[in-house]
Amino acid sequence: MCGIIARIGADDGVDRLLGGLERLEYRGYDSAGIAVENGVGLAVQKCSGQVNELKESVSDSGIYGGIGIGHTRWSTHGPPTDDNAHPHTDSSGDVAVVHNGVIDNHAELREELKAEGREFTSDTDTEVIPHLFERHLEDHAPEEAFREAVRDLDGSYAIAAMVEGEDAVFAARRGSPLVLGVGDGEYFLASDVPAFLEHTDEVVYFEDDEVGVIRPDDVELSTLAGEPVERSSEIVSWDPEETGKGGYDHFMRKEIETQNTSLTNAIQGRIDDEGEEPDLDDFPAGTFEGVERVQFVACGTSFHAAKYGAQLLNKAGVAAQAFRASEYDDAIPVDSDTLVVAVTQSGETADTLGALDRATAGRARTVAVTNVVGSSAAREADDALFIRAGPEIGVAATKTFSSQVVALSLLAHRISADAAGDSPWDDPRAYYDELKRLPDHVQTVLDREIAEGVADDYLGSDAFFFIGRGLAYPVAIEGALKFKEITYEHAEGFAAGELKHGPLALVTPQTPIFTVVTGGEDETTVTNAQEAQTRGAPIVAVSPADHRITDVADAHLPIPDTHPDLAGLLANVQLQLLSYHTADSLGRSIDKPRNLAKSVTVE
Structure with a gap:
């Protein structure tokens, strides 16, 4: 849930790092920090508190550098203190690391490393990573040393690391999101696209157990085992202006008030010409024949949207249940006649991805309903339906909930027509007529606000x-x-x-x-x-x-x-x-x- 940003280029990139952290504060705001390579070593600046406090300390310090990493933290191991803030360094200060996720075997690794005489200064699980990197640098070149350090880890991670004297950022991912931004003469790494969207909309998504070495003029992707990876970049359709407040006092207020737009996007082109059927490109008539039951898995607000979808299906005679993803375990029957729908705004929710894995292991068919193209859920499910809500920055979900419900209602109609030969609505045309009016009705509520x-x-x-x-x-x-x-x-x-x-x-x-x-x-x-x-x-x-x-x-x-x-x-x-x-x-x-x-x- 922390936010990672890295910038790799020739000119000074500190402002870009700090700007990226500001746009990632919705992922965590207990503490923040950056590390940059300035030609004479690694300069690290970090503090507890929010990014604006970090900006003040960076301004006072005058640090600069074209290659750097940054982090904004949501605490899991240890309270929000200066020492627990990222980046973390090795004993010599030659390695700096930012990390999102949880290292399951950090306690054992910490004891091993302390026995070797390596000193720890934080309570975090992350601090084992720079020490492991340092250990392997004794016998290997930086890229292989980083790879060996990552192999030592159990758990989930998105990692960005630097080594003094190396004009590169080393990156790896397992179970936590990481995306590469391809700019004009520069590259970015981040845990989410809005971090760098104002600089580039061209992206490459890391997949699990992949390693990247990013230099100002080159990117090398490979598997953890060292096999080269070739992957084309994609263009993100989000407007950079959507990641700003646009004159509103709060992102939440903006996102409430722009629901008419997000709902228009969710509906547009998804109703057939007769106005009686959904028109979903990836789910034509007959897609869900043979489905006997539908299970929704989700967390938080997405779970509430999932309950909405389950009730619509039950109305049409399709057996459907919504499960909290954290409670979706092996005791729940699932087989090849089961459709499991994972509802997740980010497509990266750990509990929902875990439920998706259990569904796949049970031979269920899977669909992800998410907001993020290229997200883990979208890639891991058999199919994906995107809610088209655009970036949502406020922590409390607003426009994504309404867009999720609309997408699920369209999906429910397709599933019920295929699986039960029926519709959740007695008069589909009446429903779809009102669905088309929904954005205007939302605007009416906003215009007449009391x-x-x-x-x-x-x-x-x-x-x-x-x-x-x-x-x-x-x-x-x-x-x-x-x-x-x-x-x-x-x-x-x-x-x-x-x-x-x-x-x-x-x-x-x-x-x-x-x-x-x-x-x-x-x-x-x-x-x-x-x-x-x-x-x-x-x-x-x-x-x-x-x-x-x-x-x-x-x-x-x-x-x-x-x-x-x-x-x-x-x-x-x-x-x-x-x-x-x-x-x-x-x-x-x-x-x-x-x-x-x-x-x-x-x-």
């Missing part, structure tokens, strides 16, 4: 409950997740019918109940909300304007009339705005909430 006032009215409440039934349930638990992520307030999401089976004991007049109703089968949801209201809790309805819940609600967040199976996405926008304004009023770090990172690449 969430700030509702947020102010309930500021200071003891707890915040979110309830829904059917397709409104995934929206309710997503609303609660978003709220707790960025406000740090106690929020919980419940299936509406479960409120009376325990949670009602927590209800007080200081516990607003945000009640999501979509115009479907939600009469009982109104009753459940009223049960809480009789105990003093205020009801905040998130519903179409003409829904009967507005007659009993204490406050109302309205959504436009639409198909019941799409109403949840409009309710979700209202709940995103509610969370945003509450967090803003509380002075929270909205884009970088405490203890969280965007892409969870460790298990």
Whole structure:
């Protein structure tokens, strides 16, 4: 979940390193650092805290260099201190390393290396890597020494390393993302494309157990065993301006407000001319014949989108379940008649990739639903469906959730038509007509925004409950997740019918109940909300304007009339705005909430 950046070129690249780190802070912001080769040795500057603090110390130090590596950290081993910040060096200071991932055998390696007299100064697992590199440099040239050091490691890693006197960055990957950017007279390495997108959109993705040696005028890729690798570069379609705030106070606010664009991209060209079928290039009619069951695997917000997709399939008579990827183990039956759909925004979520591996081992067919072309999930699954949301920088997922749900709804129609000969919708044309209007409906919610006032009215409440039934349930638990992520307030999401089976004991007049109703089968949801209201809790309805819940609600967040199976996405926008304004009023770090990172690449 940490962020890696490297820049390899002839002129000074420190500003590019620092700019890359700023664009990677969504991956970690406990500490940061850089190392550069300046012609007389390796200069290392690092500190606990955020990148702007590093920039100040770099400015004071005056370090420079054309070849360098950088890192912004999300702590796994050891607290966020100056000593635990990356880059880490060997005993002599001749080797510098940045690393993302977890070295499983670091404790054993540390004891071996300490027995040889090598001194450690941090609590991190990463520090074994420069010491191993140093050890192998005693017997090998730098490239082979690096390769030998990597062979000693068990676990997951993306590594970028430098050696004094070598005009090169050495890189390796296993289980953590690493991408090469091919610029004009310079190269970049990063854990994510936005780090260097303003400089180049030409990329080469590293695959597991590959090693790279990147010099200012040359790149050599090979396997860990030393076999050469030839791979063509790709062009990333993202606009560099998408990685900036564009005048907004926060990335999250920008990403909420640009959902109409991301949804347009998710839908465009994916509905047939008659408006009654999905038109997915990689999934023509008949693709999923023989599928008997569908299993979704995902984490966090993606899991909530997966639950939405599973409910749509169940409506069409296809057996479908959504599993938290971290709980998807060998006890879950899977065979060649099973379709496993991995839902992951980044395509690099460690638990989801692990679930994908288990599905493949069980002979299941696999599909990745992701935002990132070239990601591990997209490459490892049998097929991929891209949500086309563009870069999302705020840690709390917003536009990617809505784009995931849209992509999953299209996939659900294709699966159900092939596997069950049926559709999740009684009137597909009516659904697709409303799907085309969805971006405009989202814009209507944004144009008529009243969430700030509702947020102010309930500021200071003891707890915040979110309830829904059917397709409104995934929206309710997503609303609660978003709220707790960025406000740090106690929020919980419940299936509406479960409120009376325990949670009602927590209800007080200081516990607003945000009640999501979509115009479907939600009469009982109104009753459940009223049960809480009789105990003093205020009801905040998130519903179409003409829904009967507005007659009993204490406050109302309205959504436009639409198909019941799409109403949840409009309710979700209202709940995103509610969370945003509450967090803003509380002075929270909205884009970088405490203890969280965007892409969870460790298990």
